[in-house]
Amino acid sequence: MSDEAIQATNDDASMCKRYAVEKGYWKDPFIDLLVKLGERKAPEINRGYYARVEGIRTLLEKFLRLTECKGQVVSLGAGFDTTLWRLKDADLVPSSYVEVDFRAVTSRKCQRIRSRDKLMSSLAEMSGGIEHVQISDAELHCKHYHIVWADLRNLEQFENKLNSCGIDKCLPTLFLAECVLVYMPMEKSNELLSWISSKFDSAVFVNYEQVNMLDRFGQVMVNNLRSRKCDLCGIEPCSSLKTQEQRFTSNGWTSSCAIDMMDIYHHLPDLDRIVRLEFLDETELLEQLLTHYCICTAYKDSKNIGLSSISPKS
Ligand SMILES: C[S@@+](CC[C@H](N)C(=O)[O-])C[C@H]1O[C@@H](n2cnc3c(N)ncnc32)[C@H](O)[C@@H]1O
Numbered sequence: 306m307s308d309e310a311i312q313a314t315n316d317d318a319s320m321c322k323r324y325a326v327e328k329g330y331w332k333d334p335f336i337d338l339l340v341k342l343g344e345r346k347a348p349e350i351n352r353g354y355y356a357r358v359e360g361i362r363t364l365l366e367k368f369l370r371l372t373e374c375k376g377q378v379v380s381l382g383a384g385f386d387t388t389l390w391r392l393k394d395a396d397l398v399p400s401s402y403v404e405v406d407f408r409a410v411t412s413r414k415c416q417r418i419r420s421r422d423k424l425m426s427s428l429a430e431m432s433g434g435i436e437h438v439q440i441s442d443a444e445l446h447c448k449h450y451h452i453v454w455a456d457l458r459n460l461e462q463f464e465n466k467l468n469s470c471g472i473d474k475c476l477p478t479l480f481l482a483e484c485v486l487v488y489m490p491m492e493k494s495n496e497l498l499s500w501i502s503s504k505f506d507s508a509v510f511v512n513y514e515q516v517n518m519l520d521r522f523g524q525v526m527v528n529n530l531r532s533r534k535c536d537l538c539g540i541e542p543c544s545s546l547k548t549q550e551q552r553f554t555s556n557g558w559t560s561s562c563a564i565d566m567m568d569i570y571h572h573l574p575d576l577d578r579i580v581r582l583e584f585l586d587e588t589e590l591l592e593q594l595l596t597h598y599c600i601c602t603a604y605k606d607s608k609n610i611g612l613s614s615i616s617p618k619s
Pocket residue numbers: 311312313314315318319322381382383384385386405406407410455456457458483484485488489
């Protein structure tokens with residue numbers, strides 16, 4: 306799969322999120338500033354995205370409250386994500402929030418941010434003045450927020466970029482990846498996961514990704530993607546919840562926990578509201594979709610600060 310095709314997965318994910326926001330699944334007053342409204346998406350897709358966004362938001366906020374916003378967040382393959390602005394509005398900005406993606410993606414994101422007063426003024430307010438918001442070479446640096454480009458398959462480049470943002474390996478750090486590792490050869494994602502666990506002594510990883518890829522529906526998903534020139538070269542750890550957990554524990558993480566999105570969906574606090582948003586005449590496809598994605602968390606907590614509580618089961 307070409308890097309261009311991998312980068313295009315961001316357009317797909319961000320347009321699905323934009324559409325679901327438009328339909329009222331969740332509020333995001335910033336997404337329309339970064340992402341155009343695309344074509345209609347099926348209700349199953351919108352509900353799936355809601356469970357994904359809500360599941361990740363819950364874990365992220367748990368981490369930020371546990372660390373009293375003194376920790377760091379590194380969003381791998383962040384694409385056009387708007388979380389930073391939402392955290393700012395909720396007064397939950399961590400000491401550093403770093404987004405990493407390919408240069409082609411960060412370049413477009415930086416251009417769009419620069420041309421949007423609402424986004425820029427929010428960053429200026431956070432940084433103590435517009436002069437402290439620097440955008441150049443497809444990167445953005447300001448107080449608490451950094452967008453940098455790196456290829457996550459290149460550890461040296463990734464580490465240099467984290468250093469350029471002043472990331473402190475002794476601070477509690479949450480790493481987030483939404484359908485990112487699956488586009489990396491397994492030996493590369495293993496290297497990345499074991500590098501993080503060996504360098505950071507207080508870390509949590511939140512991974513949203515495919516699961517149950519060996520069953521019939523999983524194989525149909527893989528074949529559909531392949532026919533769109535989207536080959537999931539890192540699919541092996543997506544065989545089951547157990548293999549998702551093992552990829553972390555075999556790469557230096559203390560413990561991990563994966564649950565599928567069906568489980569998360571059933572525990573959504575406002576499920577009643579969600580099911581009334583759009584009519585769904587049969588739920589089989591929704592169930593198939595939700596049982597083929599999962600959230601897996603893993604932690605390393607050398608200072609015993611309670612990172613094991615950042616789990617989709619708690
Ligand atoms: C499915 S999109 C997710 C985007 C965003 N996190 C979201 O959920 O809306 C995957 C993102 O990971 C990025 N990505 C995949 N492999 C990468 C790599 N090796 N280095 C840097 N970014 C990568 C892609 O460019 C893309 O933006």
